[in-house]
Amino acid sequence: AQAQAQSLNLSSWVPPTHFIHTDFLVPFAERVAEVTGGRVTLNILPAPLGGPAQHWELVRNGIADITWGNFTYEPERFIPMWFAEFPNAGTNAEAQSVALWRAYEEYLSDNPAFAGVKMLGLGLFGGGQLHHGARAITTPADISNQKFRMGGPIQERMLTALGAVPVAAPATRAYEMLESGVIDGSLHPVESVMNFRLEGVLTHHTIFPNGFYDATFFVAMNEARWNRLSEADRDAIAGITGEMLSAAWGRNFDQQHPVAVEKLTTAGNSFTEASEELIGAVNAIYDEMVADWIVAAKGAGVADPEALLAFYQASYADFVGE
Amino acid sequence: MHIIVMRLRRGIETLIALVLFSMVALTFADVIGRRIIGRPIYGAHDITEHLMALAVFAGLPLVTAACLHLTVDLFDRVLMKSWMRWWRVLAGLIVATIFALLAWLFFRQGMTAGQISEVSQALRIPRGPVYFYMSASCALSALAAALTAFTGPVPTDLDTAEDAT
Amino acid sequence: MIIGLTAMAAAIVLAFLRVPLAFALLGVSIVGIGLTLNWNVAFMLLPMTISEAVLSYELAVVPMFILMGNVISKTGIAQDLFRAAYAFFGHVRGGLALSTMTACSGFSAVCGSSYATAATMAKVAYPSMKRYGYADSLAAGTIAAGGTLGILIPPSIIMVVYGILTQTNIRDMFIAGIVPGLLGVAMYLVVIRLIAARRPEDAPAGERSTWSERFRALSGVWPFVLLFILIIGGLYGRLFTPTEAAGMGAGLAMLVAMLQRRMSLQLLRQIIIDTAYTSVSLYAVLFGALMLSRLLTLSGLSSGILALVTGFGLDGILLILAILLVFLVLGCVMDSMAIILIFAPLFAPIVVSQGFDLVWFGILIIVATEIALITPPIGMNVYVLKAVLPSVPMVRVFKGLVPFVAADLVRLALLIAFPALVLWLGTTIR
Numbered sequence: 001a002q003a004q005a006q007s008l009n010l011s012s013w014v015p016p017t018h019f020i021h022t023d024f025l026v027p028f029a030e031r032v033a034e035v036t037g038g039r040v041t042l043n044i045l046p047a048p049l050g051g052p053a054q055h056w057e058l059v060r061n062g063i064a065d066i067t068w069g070n071f072t073y074e075p076e077r078f079i080p081m082w083f084a085e086f087p088n089a090g091t092n093a094e095a096q097s098v099a100l101w102r103a104y105e106e107y108l109s110d111n112p113a114f115a116g117v118k119m120l121g122l123g124l125f126g127g128g129q130l131h132h133g134a135r136a137i138t139t140p141a142d143i144s145n146q147k148f149r150m151g152g153p154i155q156e157r158m159l160t161a162l163g164a165v166p167v168a169a170p171a172t173r174a175y176e177m178l179e180s181g182v183i184d185g186s187l188h189p190v191e192s193v194m195n196f197r198l199e200g201v202l203t204h205h206t207i208f209p210n211g212f213y214d215a216t217f218f219v220a221m222n223e224a225r226w227n228r229l230s231e232a233d234r235d236a237i238a239g240i241t242g243e244m245l246s247a248a249w250g251r252n253f254d255q256q257h258p259v260a261v262e263k264l265t266t267a268g269n270s271f272t273e274a275s276e277e278l279i280g281a282v283n284a285i286y287d288e289m290v291a292d293w294i295v296a297a298k299g300a301g302v303a304d305p306e307a308l309l310a311f312y313q314a315s316y317a318d319f320v321g322e
Numbered sequence: 323m324h325i326i327v328m329r330l331r332r333g334i335e336t337l338i339a340l341v342l343f344s345m346v347a348l349t350f351a352d353v354i355g356r357r358i359i360g361r362p363i364y365g366a367h368d369i370t371e372h373l374m375a376l377a378v379f380a381g382l383p384l385v386t387a388a389c390l391h392l393t394v395d396l397f398d399r400v401l402m403k404s405w406m407r408w409w410r411v412l413a414g415l416i417v418a419t420i421f422a423l424l425a426w427l428f429f430r431q432g433m434t435a436g437q438i439s440e441v442s443q444a445l446r447i448p449r450g451p452v453y454f455y456m457s458a459s460c461a462l463s464a465l466a467a468a469l470t471a472f473t474g475p476v477p478t479d480l481d482t483a484e485d486a487t
Numbered sequence: 488m489i490i491g492l493t494a495m496a497a498a499i500v501l502a503f504l505r506v507p508l509a510f511a512l513l514g515v516s517i518v519g520i521g522l523t524l525n526w527n528v529a530f531m532l533l534p535m536t537i538s539e540a541v542l543s544y545e546l547a548v549v550p551m552f553i554l555m556g557n558v559i560s561k562t563g564i565a566q567d568l569f570r571a572a573y574a575f576f577g578h579v580r581g582g583l584a585l586s587t588m589t590a591c592s593g594f595s596a597v598c599g600s601s602y603a604t605a606a607t608m609a610k611v612a613y614p615s616m617k618r619y620g621y622a623d624s625l626a627a628g629t630i631a632a633g634g635t636l637g638i639l640i641p642p643s644i645i646m647v648v649y650g651i652l653t654q655t656n657i658r659d660m661f662i663a664g665i666v667p668g669l670l671g672v673a674m675y676l677v678v679i680r681l682i683a684a685r686r687p688e689d690a691p692a693g694e695r696s697t698w699s700e701r702f703r704a705l706s707g708v709w710p711f712v713l714l715f716i717l718i719i720g721g722l723y724g725r726l727f728t729p730t731e732a733a734g735m736g737a738g739l740a741m742l743v744a745m746l747q748r749r750m751s752l753q754l755l756r757q758i759i760i761d762t763a764y765t766s767v768s769l770y771a772v773l774f775g776a777l778m779l780s781r782l783l784t785l786s787g788l789s790s791g792i793l794a795l796v797t798g799f800g801l802d803g804i805l806l807i808l809a810i811l812l813v814f815l816v817l818g819c820v821m822d823s824m825a826i827i828l829i830f831a832p833l834f835a836p837i838v839v840s841q842g843f844d845l846v847w848f849g850i851l852i853i854v855a856t857e858i859a860l861i862t863p864p865i866g867m868n869v870y871v872l873k874a875v876l877p878s879v880p881m882v883r884v885f886k887g888l889v890p891f892v893a894a895d896l897v898r899l900a901l902l903i904a905f906p907a908l909v910l911w912l913g914t915t916i917r
């Protein structure tokens with residue numbers, strides 16, 4: 001209700017050289033200052049206030065005003081979001097992120113899992129893929145007994161069902177684990193093989209045309225803090241967040257992807273498509289996971305999970321078609 | 323009373339020794355498992371983290387009771403004089419207060435953890451009981467700090483307590 | 488920014504007033520965050536920060552390395568190392584001091600603590616030097632200076648702490664410490680030779696060993712060689728993570744001690760419990776330091792200082808020199824672990840924003856605080872010696888340390904002038 005200048009603390013857990021910092025957070029901060037006429041500025045803190053998995057709690061409790069993070073870093077908390085991390089969530093990150101935002105608005109915004117925060121944007125990363133350090137993985141037989149680094153319950157279930165050995169660890173530890181033989185391969189979007197400089201240790205990339213798995217991200221603000229902004233500032237910020245911010249998130253990942261493919265190809269790495277047989281095996285697991293999720297999501301307060309999933313898929317197809 | 327404290331201390335010490343020893347054994351098993359058999363232990367890092375939390379919070383009341391927290395002793399010549407006793411008691415009570423605050427905050431955190439289904443990354447071990455354990459340890463440490471502020475340290479069997487620097 | 492500065496000053500004052508360091512840091516951070524933002528934030532952040540730290544896999548490296556060092560020092564394995572060094576160097580002038588320094592560097596390769604290195608080598612080497620009529624200043628000076636190698640030659644607890652606080656890769660820190668550590672050993676050996684040449688009566692020669700004696704003595708070195716290859720080879724070759732290297736090292740050290748029948752179950756229990764007490768007190772101060780670094784982040788102190796010093800035209804290498812000067816001065820009155828805990832999180836963002844490498848900066852401030860361990864009035868290594876060797880007057884030890892401190896300053900200058908000394912080995916891996 002007042003017009004004095006306000007600075008909002010933003011806690012981010014990637015180094016300031018990461019593209020999420022330089023190409024997403026910094027432009028976002030500039031846009032906020034611009035549309036509010038400098039009344040609201042974002043202060044990106046020089047160090048994170050907690051671990052990556054703590055960033056939802058940091059913002060919900062108002063320790064930071066704004067944070068971003070990955071929903072499934074808290075493995076059992078955000079059940080309503082899981083469907084978007086399953087296989088076949090798509091490979092166009094902008095379309096995915098916009099579709100996820102629309103689905104959230106339509107079906108999830110009053111779900112208790114998201115209480116206490118003002119959601120500013122949602123995002124997916126355009127399809128996670130399977131990467132191996134020694135050979136091309138194209139068939140179910142290739143994958144069995146191979147040790148893959150992964151994060152989160154969905155990837156763990158996929159790998160286990162395919163007969164591989166899941167090893168839980170953050171992506172930042174992939175390099176040393178590959179070098180030391182802890183793992184044979186690792187799950188990443190193609191972009192992060194490049195951005196974590198893994199091209200020397202992950203040399204064979206298996207591409208699933210609709211994505212092998214995905215990761216759901218939030219950009220969120222503390223709700224009480226949001227309500228303390230003046231109405232004019234809230235309106236101004238609302239005009240550049242939501243679907244717009246989600247689209248910006250996706251575009252960043254979409255821009256990284258072709259750059260990464262080119263760089264990895266130049267480095268002599270091989271890209272292969274997953275065989276029909278492997279895709280069939282993944283789809284069989286996918287069907288089971290969806291069936292289980294529908295039950296779990298109903299328990300987590302989603303009235304009609306089937307409709308939510310169908311809405312997401314239709315929105316995605318719409319956006320890609322546009 | 324004295325005997326109960328000593329028994330309790332030795333019991334906790336044995337627990338810590340077993341925990342640290344299992345950490346070593348777990349590392350061996352995990353490394354050998356993946357090198358030779360090609361099968362790492364799922365969630366080995368997760369187990370290590372929990373063992374460490376178990377050991378550290380088991381040790382906190384002991385270190386507090388023995389007054390072995392890292393302390394700067396530059397001005398001991400003045401501060402250890404008898405007329406400064408009131409300050410040493412006060413310093414002990416500061417420690418006790420912080421531990422009491424921590425006990426309450428970890429208890430609150432434990433209550434929240436249940437509501438938000440907070441679990442560990444790999445093995446999905448619920449965090450609620452972990453926080454309650456930390457809370458209990460801090461409460462015991464608060465008690466130890468408050469008592470030793472007046473009585474002085476509870477003796478240990480350690481020959482030297484070398485610091486880690 | 489005012490609150491940040493006041494908080495740091497208050498933490499230091501409370502620590503000097505005998506409030507245990509961990510609680511001085513925690514108390515000040517809680518109050519500081521409460522005043523900067525609000526109490527609810529302080530109370531939420533406190534358990535989140537502590538549980539995140541205690542449930543951290545990276546930090547579990549600390550107790551494992553402490554355990555390994557304790558096994559080696561308390562089962563007499565360190566004695567063999569000194570005996571082997573003596574068999575080779577004992578007969579030359581200053582030979583006992585040279586042997587001690589060599590043994591210190593070998594022991595440092597399996598021990599992450601400078602106090603433990605100094606204390607162990609004091610028990611192992613001082614009696615021999617005394618017997619041969621070494622001057623107290625040279626004998627104690629050698630041990631106190633040699634002890635500082637404990638935190639620079641990997642493994643090093645202080646490097647782990649720095650890595651955790653500044654989010655720098657711990658393996659990179661370890662690899663970067665190797666060359667500066669070896670440079671330190673070389674320079675200390677030269678210093679001893681120079682002292683022995685100038686004042687031969689201070690450093691008489693010992694007896695000459697025969698080659699068969701030497702080879703027999705060499706057999707006492709294999710546990711160190713084995714552990715060193717396991718840890719450094721394993722880290723350099725990326726065979727395991729630092730935490731795994733530490734766990735394997737601790738296990739192997741126990742195995743060796745048991746095979747050599749040097750360790751009963753009773754002693755094993757005692758060693759592990761010792762380790763636990765040391766680790767717990769270290770974890771507690773780390774909780775405090777992490778909370779303080781949260782306060783520094785929230786209060787904007789780092790960016791404030793950066794604006795201030797660049798306003799004075801202090802940037803680039805001048806800024807680094809100014810920061811190092813701060814660390815050297817602090818080192819006169821503060822313990823090196825406390826300095827790293829309190830000040831590394833403050834300066835790291837400033838250094839990064841000037842485009843410097845955090846690994847290089849970390850090694851520089853560790854060398855700077857290492858000097859702190861052997862300078863008056865607070866030289867913790869000297870105090871440790873004092874506890875082990877109550878008969879040696881402290882002034883004489885500090886006097887004996889002057890040439891070693893001079894060597895350290897030269898080394899620091901070399902590392903600033905030639906960053907490759909720190910960073911080159913790391914670049915050969917990747």
Ligand code: NA
Pocket residue numbers: 594595596597598599600636637638639640641642643
């Ligand atoms: Na060392």
Ligand code: NA
Pocket residue numbers: 818819820821858859860861862863864865866867
């Ligand atoms: Na000093």
